Amino acid sequence: MSKALTMNATDLSAAAPRLPTDWKGDAIKKRIAARYGSERRFRAIGLFAVMLSAGFLAFLLITMMANGLRGFTQTEIRLAVDFPKSALMLDPAALKGFNADQALAGADFEGATATAAEVAFGPDGVHLLSDAAWLKVRDAVKADPGLLARRAEIWVPAAVDIDVAAKETGEPAAEATLAKLKAQGLIKTGFNLGFVTGADSTDPTIVGIWGAFKGSLMTMLVTLVLAFPVGVLAALYLEEYAPRNRWTDLIEVSINNLAAVPSIIFGLLGLAVFLNFMHMPRSAPIVGGLTLALMTMPVIVIAGRNAIKSVPPSIRDAALGIGASRLQVVFHHVLPLALPGILTGTIIGMARALGETAPLLMIGMRAFISSPPSGFTDPATVLPVQVFLWSDEVSRGFVEKTSAAIIVLLLFLLAMNGLAIYLRNHFERRW
Amino acid sequence: MYKSIALIGVAAIALSACNQNGGSQSAARDAIRIVGSSTVYPMTTAVAEQFTRKNPAFKPPIVESTGTGGGMKLFCAGVGADHPDIEDASRRIKKSELEDCAKNGVKEIVEIQIGIDGIILAESNSGTAMKLSPADVYKALAAKPYSKPQTAETWKDVNPALPAIAIKVYGPPPTSGTRDAFGDLIMEKGCNADAATKALKATDEDQYKAICTGLREDGKFVEAGENDNLIVQKLIANPDALGIFGYSFLEENGGKIHGVPLDGITPTYDTIASYDYPGARPLFIYVKSAHLKVVRGLKEFVAEYATAWNKGGYLSRRGLIAAPDDVRAKSLNIATKLTPMDPGSVK
Numbered sequence: 038m039s040k041a042l043t044m045n046a047t048d049l050s051a052a053a054p055r056l057p058t059d060w061k062g063d064a065i066k067k068r069i070a071a072r073y074g075s076e077r078r079f080r081a082i083g084l085f086a087v088m089l090s091a092g093f094l095a096f097l098l099i100t101m102m103a104n105g106l107r108g109f110t111q112t113e114i115r116l117a118v119d120f121p122k123s124a125l126m127l128d129p130a131a132l133k134g135f136n137a138d139q140a141l142a143g144a145d146f147e148g149a150t151a152t153a154a155e156v157a158f159g160p161d162g163v164h165l166l167s168d169a170a171w172l173k174v175r176d177a178v179k180a181d182p183g184l185l186a187r188r189a190e191i192w193v194p195a196a197v198d199i200d201v202a203a204k205e206t207g208e209p210a211a212e213a214t215l216a217k218l219k220a221q222g223l224i225k226t227g228f229n230l231g232f233v234t235g236a237d238s239t240d241p242t243i244v245g246i247w248g249a250f251k252g253s254l255m256t257m258l259v260t261l262v263l264a265f266p267v268g269v270l271a272a273l274y275l276e277e278y279a280p281r282n283r284w285t286d287l288i289e290v291s292i293n294n295l296a297a298v299p300s301i302i303f304g305l306l307g308l309a310v311f312l313n314f315m316h317m318p319r320s321a322p323i324v325g326g327l328t329l330a331l332m333t334m335p336v337i338v339i340a341g342r343n344a345i346k347s348v349p350p351s352i353r354d355a356a357l358g359i360g361a362s363r364l365q366v367v368f369h370h371v372l373p374l375a376l377p378g379i380l381t382g383t384i385i386g387m388a389r390a391l392g393e394t395a396p397l398l399m400i401g402m403r404a405f406i407s408s409p410p411s412g413f414t415d416p417a418t419v420l421p422v423q424v425f426l427w428s429d430e431v432s433r434g435f436v437e438k439t440s441a442a443i444i445v446l447l448l449f450l451l452a453m454n455g456l457a458i459y460l461r462n463h464f465e466r467r468w
Numbered sequence: 469m470y471k472s473i474a475l476i477g478v479a480a481i482a483l484s485a486c487n488q489n490g491g492s493q494s495a496a497r498d499a500i501r502i503v504g505s506s507t508v509y510p511m512t513t514a515v516a517e518q519f520t521r522k523n524p525a526f527k528p529p530i531v532e533s534t535g536t537g538g539g540m541k542l543f544c545a546g547v548g549a550d551h552p553d554i555e556d557a558s559r560r561i562k563k564s565e566l567e568d569c570a571k572n573g574v575k576e577i578v579e580i581q582i583g584i585d586g587i588i589l590a591e592s593n594s595g596t597a598m599k600l601s602p603a604d605v606y607k608a609l610a611a612k613p614y615s616k617p618q619t620a621e622t623w624k625d626v627n628p629a630l631p632a633i634a635i636k637v638y639g640p641p642p643t644s645g646t647r648d649a650f651g652d653l654i655m656e657k658g659c660n661a662d663a664a665t666k667a668l669k670a671t672d673e674d675q676y677k678a679i680c681t682g683l684r685e686d687g688k689f690v691e692a693g694e695n696d697n698l699i700v701q702k703l704i705a706n707p708d709a710l711g712i713f714g715y716s717f718l719e720e721n722g723g724k725i726h727g728v729p730l731d732g733i734t735p736t737y738d739t740i741a742s743y744d745y746p747g748a749r750p751l752f753i754y755v756k757s758a759h760l761k762v763v764r765g766l767k768e769f770v771a772e773y774a775t776a777w778n779k780g781g782y783l784s785r786r787g788l789i790a791a792p793d794d795v796r797a798k799s800l801n802i803a804t805k806l807t808p809m810d811p812g813s814v815k
């Protein structure tokens with residue numbers, strides 16, 4: 038071997054005597070510098086790419102946080118309501134019976150609140166308060182009918198322009214009013230509990246995200262319950278049982294294509310099949326879930342097949358060798374080992390479904406719904422659609438609410454991805 | 469492992485069961501369903517909210533913003549729980565839509581005018597304070613002004629009295645009712661200034677429509693999507709540009725933008741209410757008569773609407789302009805008696 042090599046070398050040196058590499062020479066120094074240079078450049082470009090994407094992410098998060106965190110707070114004004122003197126005709130006893138809501142609905146709280154505001158803040162006092170301020174007064178009376186007998190001080194939401202002035206720079210007139218109220222100690226800004234417990238409204242001071250959040254939860258639940266078992270079973274069958282022939286190839290190609298179909302097509306399909314043909318209720322989470330399940334299932338099948346494929350054949354052979362049936366091999370060995378991969382794929386598919394708006398617009402989940410859904414067939418909306426609806430609202434107060442809704446959506450996604458990582462680590466087994 | 473799979477199976481079966489419930493539940497609907505124009509949407513949602521507060525016994529109405537045309541399709545698809553009860557419209561119902569309705573069994577419809585909306589041109593407060601006429605707007609924005617090729621680069625090219633500022637107008641996309649109204653109210657008015665083009669209406673109406681309402685597509689007119697807030701932001705960033713949107717946005721952003729006068733008339737509440745301003749249009753709601761007795765709360769909802777559209781009512785804070793007194797009286801009469809409209813009155 039070495040003889041052959043030296044032979045070869047002598048053949049070459051016959052033409053030009055081979056010199057030992059000159060590591061100090063200019064040419065080689067240049068070449069080495071070029072090699073190191075290109076490596077440094079590549080590292081710099083890679084680092085730049087990472088920094089760029091991190092920068093975009095940071096920009097998104099910082100602007101969202103800067104705008105959106107204000108959406109979780111609310112400016113309130115202390116309003117003194119003199120109930121005995123007000124025009125409110127309400128018997129405290131009536132508020133304890135079954136017809137409490139009816140009695141409250143009949144009473145003119147709107148007028149009483151307006152009068153109280155005029156007494157407290159002058160003739161234009163009503164414009165300092167949110168249009169929905171009287172609802173707070175009504176809730177306070179409902180909670181404690183004893184208030185009706187005395188003068189009470191109730192914190193009510195401030196009007197949008199006062200709210201904007203308290204949080205950032207508003208109109209000069211609103212700023213002046215705010216300063217005056219502040220001097221009197223009649224104003225405070227605190228956490229807006231209504232935002233996390235309420236539903237959609239036309240008034241940004243009483244709007245809430247819970248309705249859309251619950252709608253998203255229900256839709257995701259329907260999607261998961263349908264797409265996960267169907268997707269996993271399909272993946273298992275295709276990998277473990279299906280014969281390799283033209284038909285299974287066709288199915289495989291179809292599933293891959295289905296995963297790449299734009300989501301709006303699934304919306305049209307949902308509209309045609311679930312609403313027009315099966316006559317299911319419009320705007321309901323069940324229809325949204327079914328539509329998104331159609332979209333998510335191919336993703337789960339593909340992820341599931343890859344995870345099942347990566348289980349080593351030696352494990353199957355060993356199990357079969359000691360007498361396990363095919364079914365036992367699949368459920369005792371293959372599926373548990375493939376589960377981390379399947380779950381990761383499922384969560385990625387679900388996260389995509391959570392952020393989806395286009396198919397849901399087609400099936401009517403973009404309606405104005407002022408109460409959270411109480412069942413799968415109740416009309417509902419979902420978080421991304423709520424963001425879309427609020428971004429189109431006229432009132433300035435909705436700008437921060439839109440960002441706040443985006444924060445809620447991002448937290449939901451973060452929780453789902455966190456769950457995926459936890460499940461993967463929990464079920465992961467090494468061999 | 470078996471256990472969890474069994475659990476998923478049970479859940480799936482339970483789900484398919486509640487699925488069937490859903491089918492039968494939709495047959496008896498207890499909430500009012502409203503579809504239609506995105507311009508009327510903020511008014512209807514405000515009324516819906518007030519209606520729910522005043523009548524806690526009824527379920528909150530469901531309002532969907534589909535655009536007038538899309539809403540009409542749903543509204544006219546039939547009678548029954550699967551179909552909406554009320555249609556919001558930013559224009560009057562068309563004859564073809566009425567025929568479609570009748571074909572699907574929607575025979576009697578109550579038509580109520582709720583108020584007036586203004587299509588306005590606006591610019592940033594730091595802009596050049598333009599004064600335009602519908603003819604200027606038409607000549608600057610039409611694809612083929614008076615059948616001639618569009619060559620105007622600046623407003624001065626359109627009318628020598630105007631400043632030499634490059635034409636840049638942000639407006640809604642063709643799917644929007646606001647765009648239709650802009651074409652019908654302002655562009656057509658400018659278009660009719662030319663006698664030859666006006667005469668075309670009698671001979672070739674399609675050609676007339678194309679010449680009068682077709683907007684140029686060379687980047688001078690920018691489609692800014694359905695999001696009118698975005699147009700307001702663009703105007704503030706670019707003082708030389710103009711924007712087209714509904715009056716409510718002008719009112720909400722009064723500190724940053726102002727309306728451009730057309731024919732010397734500034735768009736304000738009063739000039740739009742009196743139809744002096746060229747860009748004023750009526751807004752309607754359409755109610756299915758067949759649903760009035762069946763859907764709980766529908767009559768009360770219409771009654772609530774009738775209290776809201778007056779001058780100084782809460783809808784005026786959302787940008788609705790109250791109709792003249794006689795029109796309001798007529799609408800109130802229809803809303804209380806719920807008289808169906810006469811299909812013959814629609815052209």
